[in-house]
Structure formats: C-alpha cells, structure tokens
Amino acid sequence: MLDQLREPAFTKRGLSRTSRVPRRSPITWVRGGGLSTLLFLAPLLFVFGAFSWYPIVRTVVMSLQHTNLVQPATWVGFANFKAVWHDPLFPVAVKNTLYFAGLALVFGYPIPLIAAVLMSEVRKRRGIYSALAYLPVVIPPVVAVLLWKFFYDASSTGVFNTVLGWIHLGPYPWLQSQQWAMPSLVLESTWANAGATVIIYLAALTGVQTELYEAASVDGAGILRKVWHVTLPQLRGILLVTLILQIIGTAQVFLEPYLFTSGGPANATLTVLLLIYNYAFGNSLGGDYGKATALSLMLAVFLAIFSLIYLRATRSWSTR
Amino acid sequence: MKSLRRIATAVAVAGLVALCATAAALGSRSSSVTISVASLIPGSTQAAIDQFNSQVAQFEKANPGITVKPVEYNWTGPTFAAKLAARTLPTVFEVPFTDARSLGDNGQLANLTPYAKALPYFSEFNPAVIAEGTDAKGQVVALPKGAYAQALHYNRQLFSEAGLNPNKPPTTWAQVRKDAKIITEKTGKAGYVEMAKDDNTAGWILTTVVYSLGGRMETGTGTSAKATLDNKYTIQALNMLKAMRWTDNSMGSNFSYSWGDINQAFAAGTVGMYVSGSDIYTNLVQAYNVNPAIYGIAPIPLAKNKTAGVLGGGTLAAVRPDASKAQIAAAVKWMSFFYEEPQISKTQAIRNAQTLVANKQPVGVPALPLFNKHLYDISQTWIKPYINVPIAQMKPFLTGIFSENLIPEPEASTQSVYHALDAVVEGVLTNKDTNVVQMLQQATSEAQQAISSGA
Numbered sequence: 001m002l003d004q005l006r007e008p009a010f011t012k013r014g015l016s017r018t019s020r021v022p023r024r025s026p027i028t029w030v031r032g033g034g035l036s037t038l039l040f041l042a043p044l045l046f047v048f049g050a051f052s053w054y055p056i057v058r059t060v061v062m063s064l065q066h067t068n069l070v071q072p073a074t075w076v077g078f079a080n081f082k083a084v085w086h087d088p089l090f091p092v093a094v095k096n097t098l099y100f101a102g103l104a105l106v107f108g109y110p111i112p113l114i115a116a117v118l119m120s121e122v123r124k125r126r127g128i129y130s131a132l133a134y135l136p137v138v139i140p141p142v143v144a145v146l147l148w149k150f151f152y153d154a155s156s157t158g159v160f161n162t163v164l165g166w167i168h169l170g171p172y173p174w175l176q177s178q179q180w181a182m183p184s185l186v187l188e189s190t191w192a193n194a195g196a197t198v199i200i201y202l203a204a205l206t207g208v209q210t211e212l213y214e215a216a217s218v219d220g221a222g223i224l225r226k227v228w229h230v231t232l233p234q235l236r237g238i239l240l241v242t243l244i245l246q247i248i249g250t251a252q253v254f255l256e257p258y259l260f261t262s263g264g265p266a267n268a269t270l271t272v273l274l275l276i277y278n279y280a281f282g283n284s285l286g287g288d289y290g291k292a293t294a295l296s297l298m299l300a301v302f303l304a305i306f307s308l309i310y311l312r313a314t315r316s317w318s319t320r
Numbered sequence: 321m322k323s324l325r326r327i328a329t330a331v332a333v334a335g336l337v338a339l340c341a342t343a344a345a346l347g348s349r350s351s352s353v354t355i356s357v358a359s360l361i362p363g364s365t366q367a368a369i370d371q372f373n374s375q376v377a378q379f380e381k382a383n384p385g386i387t388v389k390p391v392e393y394n395w396t397g398p399t400f401a402a403k404l405a406a407r408t409l410p411t412v413f414e415v416p417f418t419d420a421r422s423l424g425d426n427g428q429l430a431n432l433t434p435y436a437k438a439l440p441y442f443s444e445f446n447p448a449v450i451a452e453g454t455d456a457k458g459q460v461v462a463l464p465k466g467a468y469a470q471a472l473h474y475n476r477q478l479f480s481e482a483g484l485n486p487n488k489p490p491t492t493w494a495q496v497r498k499d500a501k502i503i504t505e506k507t508g509k510a511g512y513v514e515m516a517k518d519d520n521t522a523g524w525i526l527t528t529v530v531y532s533l534g535g536r537m538e539t540g541t542g543t544s545a546k547a548t549l550d551n552k553y554t555i556q557a558l559n560m561l562k563a564m565r566w567t568d569n570s571m572g573s574n575f576s577y578s579w580g581d582i583n584q585a586f587a588a589g590t591v592g593m594y595v596s597g598s599d600i601y602t603n604l605v606q607a608y609n610v611n612p613a614i615y616g617i618a619p620i621p622l623a624k625n626k627t628a629g630v631l632g633g634g635t636l637a638a639v640r641p642d643a644s645k646a647q648i649a650a651a652v653k654w655m656s657f658f659y660e661e662p663q664i665s666k667t668q669a670i671r672n673a674q675t676l677v678a679n680k681q682p683v684g685v686p687a688l689p690l691f692n693k694h695l696y697d698i699s700q701t702w703i704k705p706y707i708n709v710p711i712a713q714m715k716p717f718l719t720g721i722f723s724e725n726l727i728p729e730p731e732a733s734t735q736s737v738y739h740a741l742d743a744v745v746e747g748v749l750t751n752k753d754t755n756v757v758q759m760l761q762q763a764t765s766e767a768q769q770a771i772s773s774g775a
C-alpha cells in the first residue's frame with residue numbers, strides 16, 4: 001500500500017520540477033557549475049577512454065582484421081571467428097576451462113565460506129586468523145606459483161611427496177601428469193585466492209542479526225542448523241555475488257596454467273585465455289592478433305550473456 | 321643613431337654566432353648515432369657482462385660517432401613475438417635460422433643489403449648460411465652469428481660413477497638407452513632427459529632424433545609443403561622415448577624442461593645425457609658456472625641409412641625495420657665487429673679471444689663454420705693459444721662432426737611444426753597409455769594447417 005502511494009507522488013514531483021526549470025543556455029550552464037563538473041570529469045574520462053574504452057574498440061576492430069602490427073592491417077570480415085571456431089584446440093581449451101571452473105567451484109567456493117563461519121565463531125585472536133587467511137593474497141602471484149612449483153616437485157624428495165611419504169602415500173606426479181595437472185592448479189589457486197573471499201564473508205557475517213541465532217538456540221538448533229537456517233539465508237546476496245565473480249574469474253584463468261605448465265602436459269591445462277595468448281604470442285614470426293581478439297570477444301560476449309541470465313535468474317532469490 | 325647601428329650590428333653578429341653554433345651542434349648530432357644491441361641473456365655472470373662491455377668499449381673507440389647500448393636479450397618464441405609487435409626489440413637482435421627469412425618476407429626486418437654487400441668478406445660467406453638471412457626478394461635481412469650442429473651432451477662424472485667409460489660416449493640410440501638405464505640405476509640421477517616444454521623445444525629435439533633415424537618432418541617448400549610428422553621414424557623415436565620413460569624409468573621426474581632449465585639441470589650435475597646445440601657450453605659457463613670437468617660432447621647417434629643426418633641450425637643478427645639509415649649502417653658495423661670479424665680477421669679474432677680469456681669466458685666452443693671449413697681451420701689456429709674449453713673432452717664430437725650429413729631444420733612454418741610436436745612429446749612422457757599414432761596424426765593435421773596458411 002505504501003509503495004502504491006509513493007510512486008505517483010514521485011512522478012508528480014518530477015513533473016512539477018520539469019515544468020518549473022527553464023531551458024539552460026550555455027551561459028547558465030557555465031554559471032551553474034557545468035564547466036567545473038566537466039573539468040573534474042575530464043581526468044576520469046581520459047583514463048577510462050585511453051585504458052578501457054579505446055582498447056575495447058580496438059579489439060573489435062582487430063578481430064575483423066589480419067595484422068602483424070608492423071605492416072598495414074587488412075580487413076578479413078569474420079574469417080578470424082571462423083578460424084577460431086574450427087581450431088581443434090578451441091574445444092580442448094573450452095573443456096579445460098570448464099573443468100577448472102567446475103573443480104574451483106566444488107573445492108574453492110565452499111572453503112572460504114566454511115573458513116569464515118569457523119573464524120566468526122572464534123572469540124579470541126580473530127585478527128590473527130584473518131591475517132593468516134589473507135596472507136596468500138598479498139604474496140605476489142608469480143612468487144606463489146614458483147613456491148608451489150617447488151612443492152610440486154614430482155620426485156620422491158619433493159616437498160608434498162616427502163610429506164605424503166610419511167603416511168606411505170605417493171610419490172605423485174603433480175604437474176607432470178595429464179590427470180593430476182589441473183587439480184594441482186586448482187589447489188594452488190584456491191589457496192591463493194580464498195583469503196579475499198574469506199574477508200568479504202567475515203564482513204558480511206557481522207551484519208547477521210544475533211537475535212536470530214538466539215532465537216534459533218531457544219528453538220534447540222545446533223551449530224549446523226544455525227548455519228543452514230540463519231547464516232546462509234542472511235548471506236545469500238553476498239553468496240550470489242561471489243559465485244558470479246568466481247565463475248567470471250575462473251573462465252578467465254590464465255596465470256596458473258601459464259606459469260605452472262604453459263598449457264601442458266599435452267594441452268591438459270590449455271585454457272581459453274592461454275589459447276588467446278598463444279594466438280597472439282605463440283608464434284615467433286608474429287602473432288595472429290586477429291584470432292586472439294576474436295576469441296577474446298567471443299569470451300566477453302559469452303560472459304556478458306551468462307552474467308545477465310544469472311542475475312535475472314537469481315534476482316528474486318537474492319532479494320527475497 | 322650610431323649607437324643604434326652598433327646595437328643592430330652587435331645583435332646581427334650575436335645572431336650569426338648563435339646560428340653557426342647551432343649548425344655546428346646539429347652537424348655533430350647528425351654525425352653521431354646511437355644503437356641498442358642484444359647483449360647477454362638475463363642472469364649472466366658479472367665476468368660475462370664485463371667481457372661484453374669491453375667489446376662495446378673497443379667498438380666505440382674504433383667508431384667514434386657510434387654509441388652502443390647493450391640490452392639483455394634471450395630469444396624465446398612468445399617474448400620475441402610480443403617485443404616485435406610492441407616495437408621494443410633492441411636495434412640489433414638475434415633470431416634463429418628458422419625465422420629470419422619469413423620475418424624478412426613479412427617486412428619485419430630492416431633491409432641490410434647495401435651495407436652487408438659492402439663488407440669486404442661478404443662473398444666468402446657459406447652460401448647455405450647466408451641464404452638463411454636472405455628473403456624471397458633476395459634482400460639480405462640478417463647476418464649470421466653462429467651455426468651449430470645438434471649434439472649429445474653428457475656428464476662425464478656420472479658416466480664414471482656408473483662404471484661407464486667417459487671417453488666412449490654412446491654411438492647408437494640403443495646404447496643411449498642402455499647407458500641411461502645404467503646411470504639411473506647406479507647413481508639415482510636421470511640417465512637421459514629431453515626438453516619437453518610447450519615452447520617448441522620439445523618438437524625441436526624430437527625432430528633432431530627423427531633426422532638421426534632417417535626421417536623428415538615435411539617435404540616440399542613454402543605453403544605447398546606437406547607435413548610428414550607421422551612418418552615411421554617419428555613413431556620409432558617416440559616409442560624409444562616411451563620405453564626410456566615408462567619401462568626403464570631412466571628419465572627422472574621432470575618432464576617439462578625448457579632450454580634454460582635443462583642447461584641448469586645439467587650444470588647442477590643431475591642429468592646424464594641430453595640433446596642440444598653444439599655451442600651450448602658457452603651458456604653453461606655464462607649462466608650456470610658449469611664445472612668443466614663434468615662436460616662431455618659427442619655427435620648425435622646416427623642410424624645406418626642414407627637419409628640419417630644431423631640437424632643443423634644457427635642464429636642470425638637482424639635489425640629493427642624502423643631503424644634509420646644511419647642506425648642500419650651503424651648496426652651492420654657492430655654486427656661485423658662483434659659476430660663476423662672474430663671468425664675472419666686475425667687481429668680481431670685474437671683481440672676477441674684475449675678479452676674472453678681475461679674475463680674467464682669460454683674460447684674454442686664447438687661450432688660450425690660461417691664461411692668455409694678452410695677459413696674456419698685457419699681461425700682456429702689464430703686462437704689456439706687462448707682456447708680454454710676442455711677441448712680433449714670435446715674430441716668425440718670434433719673428430720666426427722665435419723664429415724656428418726648436416727640437414728637444415730624444416731623450412732616451412734618451422735616453429736609451428738615444432739609446436740604441433742610439443743604436445744606429442746609431452747603426451748608420451750606424461751601418460752603411459754598415450755596413443756602415439758593418433759597424437760601424431762593430430763599433430764600432422766595442425767602442422768599442415770599452419771604450413772598451408774603460412775603461419
């Protein structure tokens with residue numbers, strides 16, 4: 001009822017304001033602070049224009065060209081898109097990316113949530129736990145990968161294999177096996193990225209009303225029931241946002257396969273972004289920048305459509 | 321009025337003086353030129369850097385108008401392509417034999433023809449070598465730096481520890497397999513390893529082994545060449561690799577060595593044998609301080625058939641396509657001074673060897689002649705007193721290599737052919753159940769696609 005009353009009132013107010021305000025001349029626009037607004041906006045427009053919008057437009061243009069960035073480009077229409085579509089490595093890269101995303105979703109998505117819930121239950125030294133959880137995020141990714149490469153040494157004297165050897169397991173080939181390589185990448189990726197999500201969940205958990213937990217306790221709910229019936233429903237907005245961010249992030253995974261395995265062994269960790277990189281820089285005679293930008297656009301369009309569908313499908317659930 | 325005239329005269333004189341000074345300054349600026357040149361790979365020892373800087377100082381002294389700026393440089397496929405596109409390569413840079421012609425045809429290298437042909441020794445170049453730096457229009461787009469033959473490098477210390485004779489390296493692939501197994505059993509180290517990374521090196525080494533068995537990766541030339549990756553010799557080479565990896569377990573636990581990694585592992589003494597260019601000793605010293613006592617080099621084992629041969633390759637020096645005429649002229653002078661003259665001019669050869677020795681850098685590393693065998697032999701006599709590499713340990717290689725059947729790398733889409741083979745080598749080394757024939761068929765199809773499109 002309140003909503004019904006509010007809407008016409010707003011519309012009325014809007015109409016009356018429009019009818020009262022006279023049409024602005026350039027002088028009134030300047031006097032009204034338009035120029036200073038433009039001045040304040042200019043750096044932002046320049047930065048976005050130069051570093052975001054221009055590269056996007058350039059990407060679209062290059063996807064329709066054949067160019068080695070030294071000689072003049074030639075227009076080739078949609079030939080680059082067709083070439084990508086018919087590349088035997090394209091389905092391999094898509095399948096591997098989906099595999100990475102699936103593994104990351106199964107292992108990487110619940111772990112930060114569980115860690116955050118457990119940490120929120122801790123009464124003492126919560127700061128230390130938060131810091132420990134966040135520490136991998138502040139380690140430069142290249143350093144982290146080099147460190148894990150050392151851990152993943154496939155010989156029996158490798159760090160992980162030595163530890164597992166104590167309980168009579170292994171040695172495992174880790175990055176040196178087609179079957180083990182992708183799960184190994186997901187393991188490191190989860191370790192490296194979980195901290196940031198844990199902090200987001202911890203912040204969200206402070207917003208959960210304590211009365212709800214007290215009421216659940218009065219009803220005889222244990223810790224698991226409290227988490228299921230109170231914590232998760234209260235966090236659902238955040239959970240949905242982190243889920244879509246994780247899906248977008250994993251669809252664009254590049255760093256781990258590039259630094260750990262270069263897409264190997266035998267293309268077992270070749271992801272879509274790595275394929276884009278290979279198109280652009282894989283051939284020392286000059287990259288196929290047309291194909292690289294074409295696949296970039298295909299990925300961007302797919303993710304945009306996926307995000308729209310996801311947001312539309314989960315809109316009612318996230319605001320319930 | 322007089323004073324006004326005086327002022328006007330003074331102003332005119334001052335103006336003239338200023339004009340002359342500016343002209344003189346401009347004149348001196350136009351006669352001086354700065355070029356950046358590829359120097360050493362990142363991570364080289366201080367001694368190697370000092371040696372290079374001494375060379376630069378000598379060159380600048382001899383060419384007062386030219387300033388040379390050394391830039392660390394390491395050719396790898398992906399970084400080269402990125403630098404080429406971003407135009408961040410030094411004025412003078414190095415490319416493998418496989419790439420120069422195509423880069424020249426694509427307009428990505430400067431035309432050196434008038435300056436190169438003016439070099440007094442240009443006609444002495446080995447025709448096969450200079451052809452690698454000449455594009456389809458006949459323009460010279462690169463000058464040779466060095467040529468190598470693929471060789472078998474082995475750790476003499478591990479051979480001794482395993483009870484093998486370090487003076488008698490294997491001469492057949494069956495012996496390589498047998499010795500690798502013995503080394504692993506006796507020392508616990510990898511008996512034989514191969515570059516197996518997805519950066520074209522795995523394909524390069526597989527091609528070397530296939531050549532040594534008698535096979536070829538393609539027939540014909542240009543975009544009409546036919547990919548023949550799935551020939552019987554490639555299958556034979558891969559089956560041998562499979563046996564060493566999965567039956568003998570003599571290849572250690574690292575199956576993702578790149579060019580640098582494998583050199584590092586060898587210098588660290590963890591590798592019994594591996595295949596790489598005959599000139600690799602320089603990198604082993606400059607980047608990894610290898611103990612000379614462990615180093616041994618032998619020719620690639622060749623099968624007993626007429627088509628078996630040793631893969632030969634090399635490196636050329638080229639110039640950025642956007643370099644000015646003055647820069648190109650200066651660049652060719654530098655290339656002549658740094659790469660060519662030590663091999664054809666007695667004075668320069670001795671001076672170069674002295675500088676290398678003074679900075680504890682290797683002199684006498686096995687290489688193939690850029691000019692002809694006769695001139696090569698003469699140049700070796702000039703530097704004989706300065707040779708500091710373990711030449712006796714290189715005897716197995718040096719005695720046989722010049723009579724071997726040297727075969728150039730696949731001509732059409734070389735790097736793409738190697739790249740298609742990378743996945744096959746990785747597949748064999750990381751999956752026991754890999755279907756070699758099926759993987760080779762896919763690689764052949766990928767390579768053919770690249771060849772036909774000129775990629």
